[in-house]
Amino acid sequence: MQHLLDIKNLSVDFHTLQGRMKALRNVSFGMKKGRILGIVGESGSGKSTVLWSIMGLLAPNAKVIGGSILFQDQDLLTLSEQARRQLRGEAISVVFQDPMTSQAPLLSYGRQMADILYRRREMSRCEKRGAAAEMLGKVGIPDPAFRLDQYPHEFSGGMRQRAGIAMALLTGPNLLLADEPTTALDVTMEAQIIHLLRDLQAETEATVAVVSHNLGLIAELCDDVVVMYAGEVVETGAVRQIFHAPRHPYTQALLECDPARIVERPARLPIIAGELPDLTSPPAGCIFADRCPYTLPLCRTEKPPVVVGTDGGLARCHIQSGAVAARVPGAVMPAASGPLARAANEAPLLETRDLNIRFPTEGMLLAKLQGRQPKGLDAVLDVSLTLHPGETLGVVGESGSGKSTLGRAILNLVSVTTGKVLFEGNEVQSLPEHKFKPLRRNMAMMFQDPNGSLSPRKTVRALITEPLQIHGIKERDLDREAERLADMVRLPRPLLARFPNQLSGGQARRVGVARALALSPRLVIADEPTAGLDVSVQGEILNLMADLQAEHGLAYLIITHNLPVIRHISDRIAIMYLGRIVEQGPAEEIFRHQHHPYTASLVQGVPQPDPDRKRAHRGLKGEVPSLLERPRGCDFVSRCPNARPLCHEAKPPHRGVGPHRVIACHFPLA
Amino acid sequence: MSGYILKRLALAAAVILTVLVILFSLLRLVPGNPVTIALGPQATPAAIAHYSAKMNLDQPVWVQFATYARNVVTGDLGEDIFTGRKVAIIVGEQIGYSLMLMVAAMGWAIVLGIPLGCLAAVRPNTWLDRITGVLSVGTIAIPSFLMAIWALLILSVQLRWLPAMGAGEAGDYGDQALHLILPAFAVGLGWVGYLARMVRASMLEVLGEPFIRSARAFGLTPQRVIFSYALPVAILPTITLIGMGFGGLISSAVFAEVIFARPGVGKLIYDSVQARNFPIVQGAVVVTTALYILVVLLSDLLVSWIDPRVRRVL
Ligand SMILES: Nc1ncnc2c1ncn2[C@@H]1O[C@H](COP(=O)(O)OP(=O)(O)O)[C@@H](O)[C@H]1O
Ligand code: SF4
Ligand code: SF4
Ligand SMILES: [Mg+2]
Numbered sequence: 001m002q003h004l005l006d007i008k009n010l011s012v013d014f015h016t017l018q019g020r021m022k023a024l025r026n027v028s029f030g031m032k033k034g035r036i037l038g039i040v041g042e043s044g045s046g047k048s049t050v051l052w053s054i055m056g057l058l059a060p061n062a063k064v065i066g067g068s069i070l071f072q073d074q075d076l077l078t079l080s081e082q083a084r085r086q087l088r089g090e091a092i093s094v095v096f097q098d099p100m101t102s103q104a105p106l107l108s109y110g111r112q113m114a115d116i117l118y119r120r121r122e123m124s125r126c127e128k129r130g131a132a133a134e135m136l137g138k139v140g141i142p143d144p145a146f147r148l149d150q151y152p153h154e155f156s157g158g159m160r161q162r163a164g165i166a167m168a169l170l171t172g173p174n175l176l177l178a179d180e181p182t183t184a185l186d187v188t189m190e191a192q193i194i195h196l197l198r199d200l201q202a203e204t205e206a207t208v209a210v211v212s213h214n215l216g217l218i219a220e221l222c223d224d225v226v227v228m229y230a231g232e233v234v235e236t237g238a239v240r241q242i243f244h245a246p247r248h249p250y251t252q253a254l255l256e257c258d259p260a261r262i263v264e265r266p267a268r269l270p271i272i273a274g275e276l277p278d279l280t281s282p283p284a285g286c287i288f289a290d291r292c293p294y295t296l297p298l299c300r301t302e303k304p305p306v307v308v309g310t311d312g313g314l315a316r317c318h319i320q321s322g323a324v325a326a327r328v329p330g331a332v333m334p335a336a337s338g339p340l341a342r343a344a345n346e347a348p349l350l351e352t353r354d355l356n357i358r359f360p361t362e363g364m365l366l367a368k369l370q371g372r373q374p375k376g377l378d379a380v381l382d383v384s385l386t387l388h389p390g391e392t393l394g395v396v397g398e399s400g401s402g403k404s405t406l407g408r409a410i411l412n413l414v415s416v417t418t419g420k421v422l423f424e425g426n427e428v429q430s431l432p433e434h435k436f437k438p439l440r441r442n443m444a445m446m447f448q449d450p451n452g453s454l455s456p457r458k459t460v461r462a463l464i465t466e467p468l469q470i471h472g473i474k475e476r477d478l479d480r481e482a483e484r485l486a487d488m489v490r491l492p493r494p495l496l497a498r499f500p501n502q503l504s505g506g507q508a509r510r511v512g513v514a515r516a517l518a519l520s521p522r523l524v525i526a527d528e529p530t531a532g533l534d535v536s537v538q539g540e541i542l543n544l545m546a547d548l549q550a551e552h553g554l555a556y557l558i559i560t561h562n563l564p565v566i567r568h569i570s571d572r573i574a575i576m577y578l579g580r581i582v583e584q585g586p587a588e589e590i591f592r593h594q595h596h597p598y599t600a601s602l603v604q605g606v607p608q609p610d611p612d613r614k615r616a617h618r619g620l621k622g623e624v625p626s627l628l629e630r631p632r633g634c635d636f637v638s639r640c641p642n643a644r645p646l647c648h649e650a651k652p653p654h655r656g657v658g659p660h661r662v663i664a665c666h667f668p669l670a
Numbered sequence: 671m672s673g674y675i676l677k678r679l680a681l682a683a684a685v686i687l688t689v690l691v692i693l694f695s696l697l698r699l700v701p702g703n704p705v706t707i708a709l710g711p712q713a714t715p716a717a718i719a720h721y722s723a724k725m726n727l728d729q730p731v732w733v734q735f736a737t738y739a740r741n742v743v744t745g746d747l748g749e750d751i752f753t754g755r756k757v758a759i760i761v762g763e764q765i766g767y768s769l770m771l772m773v774a775a776m777g778w779a780i781v782l783g784i785p786l787g788c789l790a791a792v793r794p795n796t797w798l799d800r801i802t803g804v805l806s807v808g809t810i811a812i813p814s815f816l817m818a819i820w821a822l823l824i825l826s827v828q829l830r831w832l833p834a835m836g837a838g839e840a841g842d843y844g845d846q847a848l849h850l851i852l853p854a855f856a857v858g859l860g861w862v863g864y865l866a867r868m869v870r871a872s873m874l875e876v877l878g879e880p881f882i883r884s885a886r887a888f889g890l891t892p893q894r895v896i897f898s899y900a901l902p903v904a905i906l907p908t909i910t911l912i913g914m915g916f917g918g919l920i921s922s923a924v925f926a927e928v929i930f931a932r933p934g935v936g937k938l939i940y941d942s943v944q945a946r947n948f949p950i951v952q953g954a955v956v957v958t959t960a961l962y963i964l965v966v967l968l969s970d971l972l973v974s975w976i977d978p979r980v981r982r983v984l
Contacts (some may be wrong), residue, residue: 055887057883057886057887085889085891086889087889088886088887088888088889089887089888089889089890090889093887093888094884094887096880096884096887098880101879101880101881102880102881102883102884103881103884104881104884104885104899104903105881105903105977105978105979106902106903106976106977106978107898107899108978115885115888115890115894115898116888116889116890118890118891118894119889151978151979153978153979154978167888
């Protein structure tokens with residue numbers, strides 16, 4: 001098949017303070033015309049660098065050392081800047097990762113899209129507007145002519161990404177590049193965007209390259225796959241070949257780590273031990289040798305040859321050339337540290353009863369003057385939960401479902417409007433801070449974004465002992481404490497002297513865990529504990545959390561939108577929608593069978609890392625409504641496929657189904 | 671949007687009220703007869719009598735304040751204690767000169783400083799960037815009154831290129847413009863450096879934003895990317911800064927007007943303080959405060975006109 005784009009031996013260096021970073025080394029692959037190519041690999045493997053090399057928009061400290069990028073029979077790397085600019089946005093276009101930050105905030109969509117068409121001199125302003133509106137309509141934005149005059153901040157996240165796709169396709173490019181197009185989106189939005197990209201590709205016959213670390217997305221969307229590791233292409237092949245018969249140990253390990261593939265709940269999640277090699281001096285032999293389970297001496301001294309498979313795919317590994325034998329599991333399955341302590345019949349550690357949190361959206365004064373309640377939004381509505389010592393409760397929901405607010409309210413960081421929070425049987429909601437402070441030793445928060453929540457000027461040692469200092473633990477203990485905590489979260493002691501920006505994502509996360517555990521709490525509230533982590537590292541953090549739970553009898557309240565993760569670590573889960581729990585029960589049961597239509601669409605909407613199990617259904621339509629416009633009747637009625645007239649009238653009450661399940665639906669799924 | 675303007679006007683009114691309260695209470699907090707304090711030792715007995723009647727000292731304090739506030743709002747700022755002329759008229763005659771000076775000073779600073787900052791940001795670490803950097807820091811560090819004295823000594827006294835004193839012949843615009851050059855140069859110079867630094871910093875930050883990379887990825891020309899995509903975002907904090915800096919501008923105008931013996935509110939305040947002509951000082955302070963509030967309001971409106979995100983929140 002003809003290639004639209006051919007990358008040959010592309011090498012790119014970055015000049016950094018640590019020296020020349022050889023970010024790409026002899027990268028070669030082709031893109032077949034009219035197909036979707038997926039590029040996968042852990043973060044830092046150079047996927048984005050490849051895309052930006054194609055665009056010719058690498059960072060100023062980057063230098064292309066060698067190679068060629070053939071596009072429509074010309075080498076992009078030899079073209080003038082002028083000529084490359086002619087291709088950008090016309091022949092080659094991009095969909096960006098985060099639509100919030102990648103669209104101009106001060107210009108309306110109409111203006112931004114007209115700007116993209118600036119080369120079409122023959123089009124009048126009116127025609128450009130028409131073309132833009134048509135494209136917005138095509139990507140599923142309702143009322144496009146009106147929406148054209150709106151600005152990015154007036155669009156929801158999903159709509160923004162749709163508009164981003166519309167902008168990229170406006171000129172009818174032959175080649176479309178998408179860098180992590182759904183990473184910033186919720187699960188149900190992600191499914192919609194995947195389908196949209198697929199449909200538009202089929203319609204326009206454009207050639208598409210999608211970069212993602214989400215294997216499910218790649219399996220669902222792509223025809224061909226390129227696997228990158230530490231700046232090299234380690235394997236290429238058709239999507240079925242890669243997912244069903246991966247040949248490179250790295251590909252195998254990556255697939256084994258994906259929690260979405262693991263059906264049974266294992267005691268331990270598989271991981272790829274170790275870290276990316278230092279790219280300022282990449283190893284002489286195989287780039288993966290440090291983390292590969294088959295490594296032989298040959299692998300460390302000699303670069304593995306490229307071996308072409310029967311299907312035309314390539315793999316760079318000595319096993320393929322027959323120099324190394326054996327085939328054992330790729331990812332390490334770490335041994336479990338004894339049986340996990342699970343919910344006993346003890347008294348609950350934490351309980352919330354009919355918790356409601358209302359944020360006013362207008363001043364008290366105006367409402368008082370008009371003699372009515374001030375307007376507001378209910379971020380948390382009638383939430384009743386129980387959590388026993390040693391148990392893990394997962395709270396799942398899309399953004400805006402109130403899950404983080406719930407966590408903050410339990411920690412007394414948000415005041416409760418009505419209802420109760422009971423900790424060890426005592427009411428603790430809305431206490432003044434001086435009364436709550438002693439309780440903080442027993443409840444800890446693990447934050448969503450460790451780098452944002454770690455002060456950049458403090459060393460790791462200072463950071464992990466900070467909670468001790470806040471609670472007045474004596475100076476002399478601190479060094480020993482720091483080492484104890486570092487050992488506990490398996491953070492190498494030399495790292496104690498480092499600053500947060502010198503840590504990898506997984507290490508920073510472990511610092512977050514250490515901080516949370518510094519005071520030996522009994523309850524840990526973890527807000528998106530693995531968001532933004534690669535699957536290979538995610539398992540490490542989750543395993544660590546499980547070990548610490550078994551050892552110390554911790555109770556976890558885990559807040560996340562990541563279903564595969566929650567499935568593997570939770571005893572029970574609660575699904576929230578618009579601040580209300582719609583279904584609650586044992587994790588295993590809920591994943592086996594869902595009663596609430598929302599739960600069902602979430603569980604079935606997880607993209608499967610298996611190209612033969614592409615989802616038949618299209619996921620949920622529409623988007624989570626704003627909390628300001630809570631639908632009448634059932635909260636889910638605007639998106640529910642089973643809604644009936646009653647659902648528009650009455651809010652379904654919480655009721656028990658069987659001994660452990662609670663749902664809120666008038667017409668539960670059988 | 672109209673709600674926003676209403677809110678801002680209410681806020682402006684509150685600020686002016688506060689200033690009035692302060693001016694009002696200053697006179698009454700000092701021990702002694704407020705009239706003699708207000709008018710100072712050189713007041714004529716006639717003025718004292720007139721003033722005592724006007725301040726209704728026999729009434730309760732709040733009535734006194736209400737009268738005072740009503741007078742100010744209706745434009746009655748009191749009378750000159752020597753000549754008996756209306757303060758409002760005196761200030762009105764002078765304010766034009768000061769406004770001209772401030773607009774000219776800020777104007778040339780904007781016209782030069784913002785493009786310099788942009789250029790420096792677009793070509794960081796080139797000779798142009800470095801020279802701009804050194805000059806900016808230099809001009810920011812030098813106080814504007816020193817600048818004024820040097821400019822006067824060199825350009826006017828030594829080289830005799832420009833007139834040194836006054837505002838020029840009334841009605842002769844060319845002459846007036848010529849007289850404006852030195853003081854506007856002295857007052858605006860610090861702002862050139864300041865604006866250049868400010869614009870350079872925010873421009874550099876904005877140029878690193880993902881949406882700039884997107885604009886380039888859509889093949890837009892570098893000029894379009896800089897002027898339509900980056901500059902409007904980068905300029906927002908600078909506009910607010912200019913609005914707020916107007917207060918400082920009033921005080922540098924005082925120096926410039928005194929040194930160049932130019933008419934203007936600054937000179938007026940200076941002379942009145944020297945002569946202890948308090949009604950004029952008070953009146954001038956009220957007017958300049960109102961002016962300052964107006965400028966801040968205008969700059970905020972400009973920001974919300976450029977930035978739809980601000981428009982929505984309001
Ligand atoms: N501007 C830059 N300066 C220095 N290093 C960079 C720069 N951009 C990327 N890198 C490094 O290059 C490597 C590849 O990065 P990237 O292409 O972003 O990987 P991916 O997209 O696969 O996560 C990483 O180690 C990253 O830290
Ligand atoms: S070449 Fe050796 S180290 Fe590299 S992936 Fe193959 S077996 Fe592992
Ligand atoms: S109550 Fe009705 S609308 Fe709500 S989830 Fe159940 S079936 Fe759907
Ligand atoms: Mg990337």
